Amino acid sequence: MHDYEAHARALDADLEYYYTKRLMPLVLQLLRRRYIDLYDLTDKVSKKEEQREDEERKKKTTTISPSDFEARLRSLEDQLDEFVKGVSRLGPGWAAFRNVNILTNDTRKERGDYDPFFHVTQKKRGEGGSDLRTRIDEIERDLNNYRRILDTVTLALESKGLLDPKVSERLHNAAKYPSLLNGSKIVARAWTDPAFKERLLANAREAVRELGIPPGRLGQLHVVENNDSIHNVIVCTLCSCYPYDLLGNAPWWYKQDRYKTRIIADPRNTLEKMFKFRVSPKKKILVHDSTSDVRYMVLPERPKGTSKLSEEELGKLVTRECLIGVGEPLSPSSKKN
Amino acid sequence: MIPKKGMKFKIGDSVVVRPNDAKGSERIPKYIQGRVGRVIQCYGRVQNPLDHRGVYSPLYSIEFKVSELFDNNSKELLTADVHEDSLEAAAGVATKKKSKKKKRGSS
Numbered sequence: 001m002h003d004y005e006a007h008a009r010a011l012d013a014d015l016e017y018y019y020t021k022r023l024m025p026l027v028l029q030l031l032r033r034r035y036i037d038l039y040d041l042t043d044k045v046s047k048k049e050e051q052r053e054d055e056e057r058k059k060k061t062t063t064i065s066p067s068d069f070e071a072r073l074r075s076l077e078d079q080l081d082e083f084v085k086g087v088s089r090l091g092p093g094w095a096a097f098r099n100v101n102i103l104t105n106d107t108r109k110e111r112g113d114y115d116p117f118f119h120v121t122q123k124k125r126g127e128g129g130s131d132l133r134t135r136i137d138e139i140e141r142d143l144n145n146y147r148r149i150l151d152t153v154t155l156a157l158e159s160k161g162l163l164d165p166k167v168s169e170r171l172h173n174a175a176k177y178p179s180l181l182n183g184s185k186i187v188a189r190a191w192t193d194p195a196f197k198e199r200l201l202a203n204a205r206e207a208v209r210e211l212g213i214p215p216g217r218l219g220q221l222h223v224v225e226n227n228d229s230i231h232n233v234i235v236c237t238l239c240s241c242y243p244y245d246l247l248g249n250a251p252w253w254y255k256q257d258r259y260k261t262r263i264i265a266d267p268r269n270t271l272e273k274m275f276k277f278r279v280s281p282k283k284k285i286l287v288h289d290s291t292s293d294v295r296y297m298v299l300p301e302r303p304k305g306t307s308k309l310s311e312e313e314l315g316k317l318v319t320r321e322c323l324i325g326v327g328e329p330l331s332p333s334s335k336k337n
Numbered sequence: 338m339i340p341k342k343g344m345k346f347k348i349g350d351s352v353v354v355r356p357n358d359a360k361g362s363e364r365i366p367k368y369i370q371g372r373v374g375r376v377i378q379c380y381g382r383v384q385n386p387l388d389h390r391g392v393y394s395p396l397y398s399i400e401f402k403v404s405e406l407f408d409n410n411s412k413e414l415l416t417a418d419v420h421e422d423s424l425e426a427a428a429g430v431a432t433k434k435k436s437k438k439k440k441r442g443s444s
Binding site for chain 1: 357364366368369378380383384385388393396398400403406407409411412413414415416417418
């Protein structure tokens, strides 16, 4: 870890995203539809609090020094990971199981994607140039508080009989975390098998099944191909639509307004400034502003000098960035292990 | 993707995006509302039960020029996916509203 500031920024952005854009609208939805009530939340707090204090006490054996930024950031990253998993466990999966009507579309309404009146404000930590230590303090405090909210809601749903811990655990594990690995496999196969590529571009949902990859539950999947004349870039300006079910979570910058507003108005310069990625002047850039119905993935161009590589080796050249179009695949010489 | 039957527009058609209203879908970015674009993809009706109630009208990919949307000299292109309810044939609107935007001559 070399750039603490960048790690803190990424943590900050992700934490606010999952709290204000996933957890909070979901809780609002549950409250409005009266699946849970506010008092269900209050009487769960004390119980959970005791549990947590117990756990904390056990953990306290290995204390991290406040000035050890690296250890604190790493620990925060792990905790954030747990938080994100906890939040996604409350997503529509269990609800469908219990016939509870939770729709992603409603979640978007609750958080004000369509009407600024309902907009959930994100906290701005570290504004006014506070130092790294203060920022880490703030993130730690907020993450801890957000986790308490998450625990309380989870407990309330469980005690209402809406959420069966065993079922949600099972759904969670069965889904196996989708990851970049899926993208690597798809791209490597498309580079080596022209017939597959054709099927992929025509109907990606069906084509990826050939590789034993479930395309996921959401809408359609559309793969767009880069070539000599066109370079594709993906964005979702309304929310952050991304083929989550196929590729896992979107990178943190994908969810930021900074990326969303700049990439649509001035794609070429934004790629250069934000990602240090220069697209050849011979190519036109085509930005896709996606919605939930069609999820996009970029099929990058096969790097030069890779004709002797196997499909597996080719897969290792694929990065998350190149599947969104803000970068190129690694070249064989620069590839990471 | 194969164009589906029963769709009002076809690839290459010039269309104008209706501003958000009760009739149209909510999922239309502000910056393309009232703007003219060209159909480049017809998806048909997309089933997406987790995301919205019922079935929306057929979906299209519409291509715009970045320079027309943001009034700059970018040479790049942008596509957005819009449902049929929110689209009109471009010719009628352009004459009625005296739209400042130039109609694309491709259709």
